[in-house]
Amino acid sequence: MNMKVESIYETFPAEVQSYIRDAVVTIIKNNARSNVFHIEKEANDIFLKVTPINQMQTEALMTDYLYKYGVCPRVLHYSSDDKRDYLITDRIPGxxxxxxxxxxxxxxxxxxxxxxxxxxxxxxxxxxxxxxxxxxxxxxxxxxxxxxxxxxxxxxxxxxxxxxxxxxxxxxxxxxxxxxxxxxxxxxxxxxxxxxxxxxxxxxxxxxxxxxxxxxxxxxxxxxxxxxxxxxxxxxxxxxxxxxxxxxxxxxxxxxxxxxxxxxxxxxxxx
Known part of the structure; x- marks a missing residue:
């Protein structure tokens, strides 16, 4: 994990950090609207999406709903702090x-x-x-x-x-x-x-x-x-x-x- 990623994730809530710790992290997207990280370690192959606060509630709800029908990935975690929304999902193979x-x-x-x-x-x-x-x-x-x-x-x-x-x-x-x-x-x-x-x-x-x-x-x-x-x-x-x-x-x-x-x-x- 490079220093740039470390400096970003250290500001995340502890539960979100627990998914990142000791993982190989790749930045997939980095802009004002959202940051997307691919997180790989032995037990997980997942994505973390981070947006400004109050941006991802609908996405979390719809992803969870459509997961029941085999259309979307499983939601592992969704939360917010005073600045950001955090959504962690399984990676869909392919x-x-x-x-x-x-x-x-x-x-x-x-x-x-x-x-x-x-x-x-x-x-x-x-x-x-x-x-x-x-x-x-x-x-x-x-x-x-x-x-x-x-x-x-x-x-x-x-x-x-x-x-x-x-x-x-x-x-x-x-x-x-x-x-x-x-x-x-x-x-x-x-x-x-x-x-x-x-x-x-x-x-x-x-x-x-x-x-x-x-x-x-x-x-x-x-x-x-x-x-x-x-x-x-x-x-x-x-x-x-x-x-x-x-x-x-x-x-x-x-x-x-x-x-x-x-x-x-x-x-x-x-x-």
Missing amino acids: SDAVSDEYLMQPERLTEVFAESLLKLHQVEYSDCPIINGLEEMVIRAEGNYREGRAEKGILRYLGYTSIESAHENMINLYKYVNEDKVVIHGDHCLPNLILHDFKMNGYVDVAYGGIGDRHYDIFWGLWSLQHNLKGDYSQQFIQTYGNHLIDPDRLRLCGLLSVFNGFRGQDYYEY
């Missing part, structure tokens, strides 16, 4: 879906990506602890629109040139849709899917999950294919997932909600 071994076979990857999402959307949602549906998303989108926030990259992707027309279209679509409720991932992109030999082993980063509309995940799945594979695999994805399950109006609505709610549910905006 590698994420943007690893070179998978990117080299984009058609096969697209099929697995769609099949994995369909499996997630078949999870029982009646006792899911979090709701992240269309109503909640519209409320957030309205607030962001009034503050002048819009993700112009998604706006262009959807074919809009005007923020005002996108907002008007979003409101009109919302008036006439019925929510197609499932458990959503909330950030359905290739890096958050863990595969082993082209088979789904699980999902990570479900902080924006909950009971929601399947089209939100479908929209972000299509966006991820375009962004990560640099090609058009949308029809293959839709056909594999099930064309009969997809409503074009709801899909566009979820895209427009993403315009105003930021990049993959976060506050990343291109003004």
